[in-house]
Amino acid sequence: MADRFFPNEMPEFVEEQEGVGAQSTLHTLLYLPYTKLADNFLRAALDLKEKVVKETWVSNGRRVKDFTLYTGALGTAFLLLKAYQVTNNRSDLSLCSEIIRACDTVSAGSRHVTFICGRAGVCALGAVVAKHAGDDALVNHYLSSFREIKLRDVPNELLYGKVGYLWACSFLNKHIGESTIPLTHTSLVAKEIISVGKRLSNKGTCPLMYEWHGKKYWGAAHGLTGIMHVLMDMELKPEDKECIKGTLSYMIKHRFPSGNYPSSQGSESDRLMHWCHGAPGVALTLTKAAQVFQDEHMLQAAEEAAQVVWSRGLLKRVGICHGISGNAYVFLSLYRLTGRIEYLYRAKAFACFLLDRADQLIAEGRMHSGDRPYSMFEGQAGMAHLFLDMIKPSESRFPAYEL
Numbered sequence: 001m002a003d004r005f006f007p008n009e010m011p012e013f014v015e016e017q018e019g020v021g022a023q024s025t026l027h028t029l030l031y032l033p034y035t036k037l038a039d040n041f042l043r044a045a046l047d048l049k050e051k052v053v054k055e056t057w058v059s060n061g062r063r064v065k066d067f068t069l070y071t072g073a074l075g076t077a078f079l080l081l082k083a084y085q086v087t088n089n090r091s092d093l094s095l096c097s098e099i100i101r102a103c104d105t106v107s108a109g110s111r112h113v114t115f116i117c118g119r120a121g122v123c124a125l126g127a128v129v130a131k132h133a134g135d136d137a138l139v140n141h142y143l144s145s146f147r148e149i150k151l152r153d154v155p156n157e158l159l160y161g162k163v164g165y166l167w168a169c170s171f172l173n174k175h176i177g178e179s180t181i182p183l184t185h186t187s188l189v190a191k192e193i194i195s196v197g198k199r200l201s202n203k204g205t206c207p208l209m210y211e212w213h214g215k216k217y218w219g220a221a222h223g224l225t226g227i228m229h230v231l232m233d234m235e236l237k238p239e240d241k242e243c244i245k246g247t248l249s250y251m252i253k254h255r256f257p258s259g260n261y262p263s264s265q266g267s268e269s270d271r272l273m274h275w276c277h278g279a280p281g282v283a284l285t286l287t288k289a290a291q292v293f294q295d296e297h298m299l300q301a302a303e304e305a306a307q308v309v310w311s312r313g314l315l316k317r318v319g320i321c322h323g324i325s326g327n328a329y330v331f332l333s334l335y336r337l338t339g340r341i342e343y344l345y346r347a348k349a350f351a352c353f354l355l356d357r358a359d360q361l362i363a364e365g366r367m368h369s370g371d372r373p374y375s376m377f378e379g380q381a382g383m384a385h386l387f388l389d390m391i392k393p394s395e396s397r398f399p400a401y402e403l
């Protein structure tokens with residue numbers, strides 16, 4: 001099991017102090033006053049952003065092969081928007097817009113409907129970026145394209161299913177304006193998802209259950225965690241809200257003794273510590289549930305999940321889906337909710353580990369840079385996004401998961 005992650009030998013906590021000469025460059029970073037460290041994150045993020053643009057856009061002749069946010073060009077656009085929000089550099093915004101226009105053309109006939117892997121991501125991000133650019137006609141173009149998306153024979157999960165589409169609706173309602181996508185529409189889709197979940201649960205001890213490709217997944221990408229996460233933003237009847245709470249409680253009760261979570265119903269393999277499968281994705285969702293339901297039990301479970309991410313989450317990969325960058329967001333999320341400096345320290349420790357060692361470990365072949373090494377979910381675009389989020393941690397958001 002240990003070959004999946006580096007042992008976490010970083011201190012549990014250190015106070016920031018000026019000028020501390022520590023035992024390694026990593027330790028020195030951990031002691032740095034936050035403003036100085038934030039400058040390091042900014043420099044590294046902007047260098048990485050240039051590299052990502054070069055590798056995913058310029059080298060491809062400014063053409064799009066894979067349009068998705070997950071592994072493709074939309075991930076580069078998402079990173080450029082984030083960079084623009086941090087630095088206010090208008091050229092990032094205009095390049096972002098150009099890339100989305102190319103994604104729009106390529107994705108026009110796509111049958112995929114979600115934010116992360118489908119057409120909804122292109123249209124929703126396109127509308128938000130057009131709003132930043134002050135181009136109303138373009139906002140309307142993307143919104144009308146979004147409204148043409150049809151949910152036919154679509155599963156329920158986040159990467160390819162209905163909740164991945166609903167997340168895009170919530171994103172639009174947050175960034176363009178309330179009721180951009182009317183409640184009557186989103187509630188109807190949410191109701192369908194709940195009724196499928198009740199049917200498949202078949203009055204079992206877990207109130208809601210879902211299948212994707214014949215398997216009852218638990219994780220954020222394809223399973224219960226991601227579905228509950230998005231449903232919490234929907235307008236639902238009290239009894240349906242109780243079903244969400246009950247489903248999360250069932251998962252907490254049936255987690256592994258280690259504190260990690262199975263990747264699917266009945267799985268006994270306590271192995272994966274990813275956002276997509278395992279405790280990190282669950283921790284983000286439980287942190288949100290603690291807030292939505294004002295529930296101490298959910299917060300405690302989120303903190304317990306974060307503890308196992310701290311000890312086993314220094315994965316030998318960089319990305320946000322199944323790498324260190326994604327796992328760092330667990331601590332950022334708990335920091336935003338609790339305000340506890342210990343969580344900011346833990347996020348900082350994971351991000352500093354990447355800042356200090358990722359290049360070297362990848363060069364030595366001891367760390368995998370991702371099948372798509374410059375992508376948002378598998379590669380270094382996700383790491384750059386994390387570094388940008390470390391500059392203003394109170395405004396951090398796991399890409400395409402935290403609203």
Ligand SMILES: [Zn+2]
Pocket residue numbers: 274275276277321322
């Ligand atoms: Zn993954």
